[in-house]
Amino acid sequence: MHDYRLGRIPAYVDQTKLRDNRVLIRLRPLTQVRAENARLREQAGRQRKMKSNAAVVMIGVITFGVLAARDFMKLSPKRQNRAFRKLARSLAKKFATKVESLVVHLDETTIHAHFMLRAYDHSGHALSDKIKRDATTSIQDLTHRVLACFCPGIQRGHRKLDRLAAGANYVETLHRSVRALHQDLPREIEEREAELTAMEIAKAELQAEIEEGRKDLDRLSEEQRTERLALASQKTQMEARARDLDARDADVRAREDKQQEREDGLDRRKVNIDKNAADLGQAQDRHALMADQLVKREEEVKAARAEANKTQSTYRGALAAMEGALAEISDGTLRRDPATGKLMMKDASLLRALPEELRMGLLRPMRGLVDIRSRVNQRSRELDRRGRDFEEKQAAVSEVIAALAEGRAEISGGDIVMEDMPASLKALGETAEDWMIQAVLDLIVRAGEAGVMRASQDDEIEGPGLG
Structure with a gap:
């Protein structure tokens, strides 16, 4: 550029x-x-x-x-x-x-x-x-x-x-004026003459090289003719040797083909042997794998059986502990400590022998059963107490009726007035039994006020034995 x-x-x-x-x-x-x-x-x-x-x-x-x-x-x-x-x-x-x-x-x-x-x-x-x-x-x-x-x-x-x-x-309209040309042309002419002289020298040297090249070419041409004849003779000899070598090569190739056929047969047999060996190896590997799987399966079965036995033993212990707990609940020896709220039982050895997780699982229903039994006993005692109170109040009502009949008590102002009124009738509560006793007393008061109940007079009774 x-x-x-x-x-x-x-x-x-x-x-x-x-x-x-x-x-x-x-x-x-x-x-x-x-x-x-x-x-x-x-x-x-x-x-x-x-x-x-x-x-x-x-x-x-x-x-x-x-x-x-x-x-x-x-x-x-x-x-x-x-x-x-x-x-x-x-x-x-x-x-x-x-x-x-x-x-x-x-x-x-x-x-x-x-x-x-x-x-x-x-x-x-x-x-x-x-x-x-x-x-x-x-x-x-x-x-x-x-x-x-x-x-x-x-x-x-x-x-x-x-x-x-x-x-x-x-x-004067040219790019360089005449004055400029006067300044530049001498130097440019000198440069062109120097270039021309150099070109003449180069031309002479080139012609000398061309002449020398021609001489070398003539000498090489003679040498090439001699070499060409020698090469022709060598070519004839080489062609004869080549034909001989071709014949030998054909014989060698025939032998190599037969050898190749034998080697191919051996290769096929080797391939079959390798295939059979590979199949045998795969079968052995499968058998070994199956044997390993059987051993592993047996170990798993043994472990599962041991775990099952352990679990069975554990649950047997849990069943025995539960039966013992139920027996103590029935006997009343399994109860809660009023001070701490903890369970107390006569024999806790079976329960302590259980695993912690199972023991904690049994303690929850045992606490529930103890609490239920405690509430049942408390309710039973309450019912017994109320029954005794009711019987006592019934006896007191009978005593009041007898007192009214004997004149030791009277009805005044809608109330029963009795000097030795039974204490159980003085303060009746809000229970159903007290309401029943109060209703009976109210009936007695109304009956007395209606004249149904009054004290008996001796002069109103006639019969033998009376004076």
């Missing part, structure tokens, strides 16, 4: 100054630029696919006149770089694109810079459609405005037609 001095370098380039060239913006891979161009076209709604030979970048060069070049060379390299960058970016901004490459060349006659712009603007339109011949004037105007900021001595050039119309000679 010319900008980066890749490939063949032109003769007008001073190769001693190649290191002076400056790369200000390095070109990125063209595949990336092309992909970006395609994306911009797609965003712009372009229906047609981009051609394979479509421009990827647009190239340009920034050059100076003789006087402008001298003034520009007086600037520092840093300021020159700033001027070139500013101009390249201003051009990119003008056409709504971006700078892809910028390289300054100092190895030619005058300083100049090569630049590349992306071939499509931000809207996806090709720069070739925007930059026409009439756009060059505005480009030169922009170039003058930018570079004049860095090098005020630079002046805007005039168009060639305007200069000719103003009376300038045609030679």
Whole structure:
């Protein structure tokens, strides 16, 4: 690439100054630029696919006149770089694109810079459609405005037609003036003459090498003819030996085929033997596995039987402990301690011999049975007491009736008045029995008030034995 001095370098380039060239913006891979161009076209709604030979970048060069070049060379390299960058970016901004490459060349006659712009603007339109011949004037105007900021001595050039119309000679409209040619041509002529002399020397050396090569070729041709005859003789001998070797090879191959057949038979027998051995091994493995499973099953059965015996023994003990507890409940020897609330029994050895979990499980129903038995006994005692009280009060009622009949008691103001009223009748409670006794007493009072019950008079009784 010319900008980066890749490939063949032109003769007008001073190769001693190649290191002076400056790369200000390095070109990125063209595949990336092309992909970006395609994306911009797609965003712009372009229906047609981009051609394979479509421009990827647009190239340009920034050059100076003789006087402008001298003034520009007086600037520092840093300021020159700033001027070139500013101009390249201003051009990119003008056409709504971006700078892809910028390289300054100092190895030619005058300083100049090569630049590349992306071939499509931000809207996806090709720069070739925007930059026409009439756009060059505005480009030169922009170039003058930018570079004049860095090098005020630079002046805007005039168009060639305007200069000719103003009376300038045609030679003066060339890129280099006659004065510049007078300065540059002697050096260039000297360089071309030096190049011509070097080419003449190289030509003479090349002709000498060609002549020497011809002599070597003739010598090699004679040697090749001799070698060709020797090779022909050797070829005949080799062909005879090859035929002999082919015959021997055929015999060897026949023997090898027979040997291969025998080996194939042995291989088949070996395969059958290996298969039988594998089947036998698998059968042995199955038998061993079954034996292991049987042993394991026997161990599991033994363990299950031992566990069952242990469980049976445990539950037998639990049954015996429960029977003993029921017997003590019946005998009244299993009861709760009134102070601590704990169970107390005559013989707790069977219960203590049980596992803790089973023992705790039996204690809960035993406590319930003891509590039920305690409540039943308490209820029985209460009923016995109430029965005795009721019988006592019945006897007291009979005594009151007898007292009324004998005149030792009387009914007054709805109450029974008796000097020695039984204590059990003085304070009747709210029980059903007391209500019944009170009802009987109320009936006696009403009967007495109605005259049904009264004391008997001796004069009202007639019969033998009475005076």
